[in-house]
Amino acid sequence: MPDININGIPVKFPFPEPYVPQINYMSKVIESLKTSKNAVLESPTGTGKTLSLLCATLGWVENEKQMQQRCDEIDEADGASLSAMFEDENGACCDLNQIPLIIYASRTHSQLKQAMDELKRSEYKYVKAGLIASREQLCIHPKLTGKTNADKMTMCRSLVQKKKCEYKERLDSPLIYPILKSHENQILDIEELGNIGNKYKCCPYYLSKEMNKKPEIIFMPYNYLLDPKIRNANQIDLKNAVVIFDEAHNVEKVCEQSASTFITSTQIDTAIGNIDHAINKLNESGSRDIPIEIVRRLHTTIKALKEYFDDLTLTRTPINPTGSTTHPGDFIHSILKTVDIDDENVNCTIE
Ligand code: SF4
Numbered sequence: 125m126p127d128i129n130i131n132g133i134p135v136k137f138p139f140p141e142p143y144v145p146q147i148n149y150m151s152k153v154i155e156s157l158k159t160s161k162n163a164v165l166e167s168p169t170g171t172g173k174t175l176s177l178l179c180a181t182l183g184w185v186e187n188e189k190q191m192q193q194r195c196d197e198i199d200e201a202d203g204a205s206l207s208a209m210f211e212d213e214n215g216a217c218c219d220l221n222q223i224p225l226i227i228y229a230s231r232t233h234s235q236l237k238q239a240m241d242e243l244k245r246s247e248y249k250y251v252k253a254g255l256i257a258s259r260e261q262l263c264i265h266p267k268l269t270g271k272t273n274a275d276k277m278t279m280c281r282s283l284v285q286k287k288k289c290e291y292k293e294r295l296d297s298p299l300i301y302p303i304l305k306s307h308e309n310q311i312l313d314i315e316e317l318g319n320i321g322n323k324y325k326c327c328p329y330y331l332s333k334e335m336n337k338k339p340e341i342i343f344m345p346y347n348y349l350l351d352p353k354i355r356n357a358n359q360i361d362l363k364n365a366v367v368i369f370d371e372a373h374n375v376e377k378v379c380e381q382s383a384s385t386f387i388t389s390t391q392i393d394t395a396i397g398n399i400d401h402a403i404n405k406l407n408e409s410g411s412r413d414i415p416i417e418i419v420r421r422l423h424t425t426i427k428a429l430k431e432y433f434d435d436l437t438l439t440r441t442p443i444n445p446t447g448s449t450t451h452p453g454d455f456i457h458s459i460l461k462t463v464d465i466d467d468e469n470v471n472c473t474i475e
Pocket of ligand 1: 265280281283290291327328329
């Protein structure tokens with residue numbers, strides 16, 4: 125299929141004649157990439173926007189790569205100084221030593237799967253694609269089935285550290301490695317990673333990490349991008365990256381969730397029980413590794429928090445059966461202040 129010229133960039137599109145809305149959409153994508161500007165693009169359902177988005181972005185990246193190659197050739201032929209004079213059509217100097225990584229983020233894994241399926245159907249199916257997913261989706265260890273993601277993380281780390289997870293160990297075996305290598309250039313979604321893991325009895329989670337080395341496009345759920353802790357833990361570098369948020373109207377909700385935390389009465393009761401236990405142990409052993417005054421103070425604070433919540437009156441109505449209320453963000457500070465937690469003592473550390 126011949127390339128289509130969209131906004132000065134050759135784009136491989138699977139159909140000879142894209143519809144006018146697809147051409148307009150791709151043109152806007154390329155305009156924002158060329159000018160390094162953010163774009164909010166909307167297109168009605170069923171107009172093939174995921175395909176248009178992927179083709180336009182990958183066409184632009186391919187063009188960037190070709191410009192890089194031309195720069196390198198000029199460097200080789202005429203010395204480095206000439207490449208600095210090589211300019212793109214916007215008059216910008218060719219400084220393309222870093223080809224941008226495309227990060228494609230969606231809210232759910234099923235949306236990511238759909239986007240990966242579109243990529244597989246496109247002319248760009250040869251690009252190296254990666255996927256970031258958690259152990260919750262990818263762990264196949266039977267002992268971890270049904271555990272929460274947090275538990276899976278803790279148990280997995282411990283097993284891996286002790287070299288006790290046979291699935292992880294098998295991944296590194298010289299017999300399996302070449303078979304896995306043969307999947308290296310495939311675009312694998314969660315289901316396919318799981319199938320490979322189950323077939324060869326090797327860990328799909330670490331397999332996905334292996335496959336994420338040097339991808340050209342990487343798919344991930346929103347929270348991997350939006351939550352700085354998760355982003356840093358996964359070493360996701362946004363510098364020079366093209367970030368695509370699919371269905372971006374969901375971003376606000378995900379940001380809200382990543383900045384929120386839930387504390388249940390049971391958790392508070394458990395915390396009080398654990399602190400009681402710690403105080404007893406400290407008294408029994410006579411140890412002062414942790415000053416007992418600090419532990420007692422923590423006990424008083426958590427108990428005060430429990431009493432505060434127990435005294436709250438909830439107005440339940442048929443429309444609002446849980447009696448939930450909404451307050452401005454700093455309301456939480458006033459609650460914490462009533463139990464003696466404020467900016468000054470929040471960082472109280474054990475010397
Ligand atoms: S290494 Fe893989 S299979 Fe083993 S516990 Fe961790 S995530 Fe599960």
